[in-house]
Amino acid sequence: MSVLVFIDTRGDKIPKAAQEAVTYASKLAGGPVTAVTFGNAQGLDALGANGAAKVIVARNVPGLDGQQLTKLVADIAAKEGANTIVCVHDGTGKAVAPRLAAKLKAGHVAGALGVPDGNRFKRNVFSGKAQAWLEVTSTKKVISLMPNSIPIGKDGGPATVEEFSGDLGPARIALKEMRKAGAGIPLPEAEIVVSAGRGMKGPEHWAPVEELATLLGGATACSRPVADMHWRPHHEHVGQTGVAIRPNCYIAVGISGAIQHLAGVNQSKVIAVINKDPEAPFFKAADYGIVGDAFEILPKLIDAAKKLNAER
Amino acid sequence: MKILVLLSQVPDTTARIAFTNGNTQFDTAGVTFIVNPYDEWYALVRALELKEAAGAGSVTTITVGGTDTEATIRKGLAIGADEAVRVDVQPTEALQVAEQVAAYARDKGFDLIIAGKETIDHNGGQVGGMVAELLDLPYVPLVSKLDIGGGKATVERDVPGGIEVLEASLPLVLSAAKGMAEQRIPNMRGIMAARTKPLTVVPAAPTDNVANTTIFELPPAKGAVKMIPAEDAGKLIELLHTEAKVI
Numbered sequence A: 001m002s003v004l005v006f007i008d009t010r011g012d013k014i015p016k017a018a019q020e021a022v023t024y025a026s027k028l029a030g031g032p033v034t035a036v037t038f039g040n041a042q043g044l045d046a047l048g049a050n051g052a053a054k055v056i057v058a059r060n061v062p063g064l065d066g067q068q069l070t071k072l073v074a075d076i077a078a079k080e081g082a083n084t085i086v087c088v089h090d091g092t093g094k095a096v097a098p099r100l101a102a103k104l105k106a107g108h109v110a111g112a113l114g115v116p117d118g119n120r121f122k123r124n125v126f127s128g129k130a131q132a133w134l135e136v137t138s139t140k141k142v143i144s145l146m147p148n149s150i151p152i153g154k155d156g157g158p159a160t161v162e163e164f165s166g167d168l169g170p171a172r173i174a175l176k177e178m179r180k181a182g183a184g185i186p187l188p189e190a191e192i193v194v195s196a197g198r199g200m201k202g203p204e205h206w207a208p209v210e211e212l213a214t215l216l217g218g219a220t221a222c223s224r225p226v227a228d229m230h231w232r233p234h235h236e237h238v239g240q241t242g243v244a245i246r247p248n249c250y251i252a253v254g255i256s257g258a259i260q261h262l263a264g265v266n267q268s269k270v271i272a273v274i275n276k277d278p279e280a281p282f283f284k285a286a287d288y289g290i291v292g293d294a295f296e297i298l299p300k301l302i303d304a305a306k307k308l309n310a311e312r
Numbered sequence B: 001m002k003i004l005v006l007l008s009q010v011p012d013t014t015a016r017i018a019f020t021n022g023n024t025q026f027d028t029a030g031v032t033f034i035v036n037p038y039d040e041w042y043a044l045v046r047a048l049e050l051k052e053a054a055g056a057g058s059v060t061t062i063t064v065g066g067t068d069t070e071a072t073i074r075k076g077l078a079i080g081a082d083e084a085v086r087v088d089v090q091p092t093e094a095l096q097v098a099e100q101v102a103a104y105a106r107d108k109g110f111d112l113i114i115a116g117k118e119t120i121d122h123n124g125g126q127v128g129g130m131v132a133e134l135l136d137l138p139y140v141p142l143v144s145k146l147d148i149g150g151g152k153a154t155v156e157r158d159v160p161g162g163i164e165v166l167e168a169s170l171p172l173v174l175s176a177a178k179g180m181a182e183q184r185i186p187n188m189r190g191i192m193a194a195r196t197k198p199l200t201v202v203p204a205a206p207t208d209n210v211a212n213t214t215i216f217e218l219p220p221a222k223g224a225v226k227m228i229p230a231e232d233a234g235k236l237i238e239l240l241h242t243e244a245k246v247i
C-alpha cells in the first residue's frame, strides 16, 4: 500500500503530532513513507526516525490557503501513486483533509484513534461519550490522526529532503497579522492541565490556579461560565462547546462536572477533582477526589508541588 | 450579502448516549433534538448580524435530513433566517452531506457559506471544507471572529501560540467556533414569523458511498474514585506522582 503523509512542521521544533502522523503512516504502509510539508522548517531529515524515507517540502508556501495545500498533496499523491493519505486532526489538517477527501472522492476518517482494523477506523463520537468504527469503502482514503493517540517511532535513519517546485496557483487567503498569545504551553498540547470553575468566585482568585499549573509544568483551563463571564480568556474554555483536551492529568477545582464540561475532558488519562460539595457530579468521573474548600486546598497542593519539584 | 448557513440537527447535549440493534444504531428513545450549537449560536447569529449591519441581503439555512428535522429548521427561522432549505435524504456520512449542500449552492451566488466547527454527535469538522472543495472556493476552519468589508473577509482563528488574523477573498466558506457571536434566544415574534417563512424541500442529488459507521462502543466504566481527606490534600500531588505517574 502506498501511503503519503501530510504534516505541518511550523514552529521551533518538529511538532509531536507531525511525528505521530509519520509513525502512523509508516505503520499503515508497513515501511518507510513519503512525507509532505511546507514552510521553512530545518532539520526535516530527522523525520526519518519516525518512518519517513523522503520529505517533500514546498518552501515558499505560507500554508494559510488550504486550497494550495490540497493541490500540493494531491499532486504529490498522484505522482507517487498513493491511495492513502494521512493528515493530523489539527488546525492545518482540518483545512486540508476534508478538501482532499472531496477532491479525491475518498472516505475521510476525522480523528482516527490508534491503528485500524483493516478498513475500519476507530474515532470518537458524541463528544467523546462513545467511539465508533468507521468503515471506509472507497479505494482512496484520507485519515486524520488524532494527536496523542500513538507512541512515536524512533528507529529509522535520516530521510532525504526534496524541495517541491510545482505551481500551486494563487493564494486566496493571506496573513494580515499574527497576535502572539502569552507564554506557556498551548492547552491542546499540555500533558497536565489545572482547570477551575465558578467555585473560584472571581477572576481575582486565579493566582493559585496559575501557580499550581506552572509548578506542575502544565497549562490552565476553565469551565464555560468562567469564560463567558470574562474571568478567563475564551481559548481556555474546555468542554463540548470549547476545546476538547486529552492530557495525562486533569485537575479540576470548583467545577461541578456538568455533562457538557465532561465531554471535553473525559479522555484525560487521570482526573483529580476538588470540590466543596461531596455530591458534585464530577466525582463520578474522577480517579482522585478531595472534598474541601478550594481556597484551603490549593495552597496545600502548591506546597506539595514545591516539595516534589525540590526532590526531583 | 447573500449568506448560506449549514444547520444540522443533533441530540441535546444532556442526552443519554446509548445504542440499539447490536450497537449499530444510536438509541433515540427519549432523546430531544436541537440545532447543533456551533451552527445556531455562532454561524447563524453572525450571519444575521452581518446582514443587519449591511441593511441588505439574505440569510438562507440548509439542512440535509428527513422530515424529522423540520422543527429544528423552524428554530433557525425563528432566530431570524429568511428562508430554509431541506435536502430530503438521511445524512449518512460527511461527503454525502457536502455533496448535497454543494449541489444546492452551486449556482445560487452565495457570498458566504458558514458551517459549524463540528457537529456535537459526529464530531467530524469535515462538511465545510468538503463543500469548499466541491465549489472551488477558499475555506477557513475554526473562525472565532468574522468581519466583511471592501469585498473581503477578515477572520481570526486560534492557532498554537496565538491568534491568526487572515484576509480572504469572497465568496468564502468557513466554519464557526466559539467567539464569533453571542447566542440569541428566539422571541415570540420570531417564532410566529417562522411559521410563514419559506421552507423549501429539494430532492437529493446522487452521491457515492465512501464510508459507513459500522458499530458503536461505549467507553469502559470508570473505576471507583479514590478520596483524599482535605487535611491531607498534599497527598494528591504525591499520588499523582508515585501511583498514577502522570506528574
Ligand SMILES: Cc1cc2nc3c(=O)[nH]c(=O)nc-3n(C[C@H](O)[C@H](O)[C@H](O)COP(=O)(O)OP(=O)(O)OC[C@H]3O[C@@H](n4cnc5c(N)ncnc54)[C@H](O)[C@@H]3O)c2cc1C
Binding pocket: A196, A197, A198, A199, A200, A222, A223, A224, A225, A226, A237, A238, A239, A240, A241, A242, A253, A254, A255, A256, A257, A258, A259, A260, A261, A264, A274, A275, A276, A277, A280, A292, A293, A294, A295, B013, B037
Ligand atoms: C449546550 C450547552 C453546552 C455547554 N458547553 C459547555 C462546555 O463546553 N464547557 C463547560 O464547562 N460547560 C458547558 N456548558 C455549561 C454546563 O452545563 C455547566 O453550566 C458549567 O460547566 C458549570 O460550570 P462550573 O462547574 O464552573 O459552575 P457551577 O456549576 O456553578 O459549579 C461550581 C462548582 O464549584 C463548587 N464550589 C463552589 N465554591 C467552592 C469552593 N470554595 N471550593 C471548592 N468548590 C467550590 C460547587 O460545589 C460547584 O460544584 C454547556 C451548557 C449547555 C446547555
Ligand SMILES: Nc1ncnc2c1ncn2[C@@H]1O[C@H](COP(=O)(O)O)[C@@H](O)[C@H]1O
Binding pocket: B006, B007, B008, B009, B036, B038, B039, B062, B063, B064, B065, B091, B094, B097, B114, B115, B116, B117, B118, B119, B122, B123, B124, B125, B126, B127, B128
Ligand atoms: N446534515 C447536515 N445538514 C446540514 N449541515 C450539516 C449537516 N451535517 C453537518 N453539517 C454542517 O457541517 C458542520 C460540520 O459537521 P461535521 O463535519 O459533521 O462535524 C456542522 O456544524 C454543520 O454546519
